[in-house]
Amino acid sequence: MKLDQINSRPPSVISQQQRDFYYDEGYLCFPGLIGENWLDPLRSALEKIIEATRSYTRSTRKVDIEPDHSADNPRLRRVAYLDEFDPIFWQLCADSVVLDIAADLLGPNIRFRELMMNFKWADGGAEVKWHQDLVFYPHTHSGTLQFLLLLDGATADQGPLQVIPGSHKGEIFAHYDAERNWTGAISERDLAGVKVDQAVSLTGPPGTLSVHHSRTIHGSAINRSSTSRPAFVITYSAADAIPYTAPAYPSVNYHTLVRGVQPHFAHHENLIVPLPPDWSDGYTSIFDHQYKQGQSQPDPSL
Numbered sequence: 001m002k003l004d005q006i007n008s009r010p011p012s013v014i015s016q017q018q019r020d021f022y023y024d025e026g027y028l029c030f031p032g033l034i035g036e037n038w039l040d041p042l043r044s045a046l047e048k049i050i051e052a053t054r055s056y057t058r059s060t061r062k063v064d065i066e067p068d069h070s071a072d073n074p075r076l077r078r079v080a081y082l083d084e085f086d087p088i089f090w091q092l093c094a095d096s097v098v099l100d101i102a103a104d105l106l107g108p109n110i111r112f113r114e115l116m117m118n119f120k121w122a123d124g125g126a127e128v129k130w131h132q133d134l135v136f137y138p139h140t141h142s143g144t145l146q147f148l149l150l151l152d153g154a155t156a157d158q159g160p161l162q163v164i165p166g167s168h169k170g171e172i173f174a175h176y177d178a179e180r181n182w183t184g185a186i187s188e189r190d191l192a193g194v195k196v197d198q199a200v201s202l203t204g205p206p207g208t209l210s211v212h213h214s215r216t217i218h219g220s221a222i223n224r225s226s227t228s229r230p231a232f233v234i235t236y237s238a239a240d241a242i243p244y245t246a247p248a249y250p251s252v253n254y255h256t257l258v259r260g261v262q263p264h265f266a267h268h269e270n271l272i273v274p275l276p277p278d279w280s281d282g283y284t285s286i287f288d289h290q291y292k293q294g295q296s297q298p299d300p301s302l
Contacts, residue, residue: 109260125223
């Protein structure tokens with residue numbers, strides 16, 4: 001759906017001023033929006049997953065662990081396919097204010113793409129280098145967006161999400177090195193022309209929700225604090241944005257229409273988007289691609 005069509009409908013949750021800010025700056029942040037009535041059951045369900053991973057010695061297609069993960073000291077980087085683990089996770093995606101905000105920004109017809117948890121563990125949780133989401137999953141137009149829900153909040157020293165305002169209006173960069181190896185990150189050469197010094201840190205108390213445009217350049221620093229910074233990552237697309245490539249995390253709910261009606265036409269935008277590798281044979285996480293250090297490869301059967 002084109003922006004003038006989106007703006008023809010008044011937003012139901014956010015203000016028109018917030019909608020305009022999103023399209024001008026490429027992000028929004030809602031400090032403490034999600035209440036404890038949601039956060040408590042989400043924490044309980046997540047704790048069960050963490051406990052189940054204590055015996056893991058290698059990453060799987062669903063769980064990406066840090067190299068020093070152990071039974072006594074579990075250190076996860078990402079858990080994907082969360083919408084399949086517990087009903088509360090799918091409820092968050094399909095029946096909460098998060099979806100309402102997505103519809104206010106993308107239009108009334110919305111598809112679910114994925115839900116995962118990035119843990120950013122205490123005392124060294126991994127950096128995420130500057131990147132743009134659309135390069136990981138090109139669509140016929142850029143009407144996809146990603147939410148981060150801070151389960152326990154985030155401070156400046158915990159490696160919060162950082163976004164570069166207005167960067168969604170600029171170039172879409174290839175996330176490859178000079179030898180055409182996929183890195184999942186914008187190269188240092190390309191970053192030289194990006195206003196990294198203007199990056200905004202999206203911090204806030206537990207329940208803080210942020211959303212950024214699929215072309216917005218963003219990343220996060222190492223967590224140098226003694227407290228972990230778990231964040232749910234939820235991705236939606238406008239229903240008329242059709243993916244060109246296989247999904248990284250094809251859960252049972254992938255591509256489900258969670259709001260509105262099926263479109264009769266695809267919306268195409270004049271974009272040049274570098275294509276990612278073919279994820280059909282499996283994918284672990286952006287951490288794995290950005291920081292391969294000779295670890296054993298994930299077992300796709302798990």
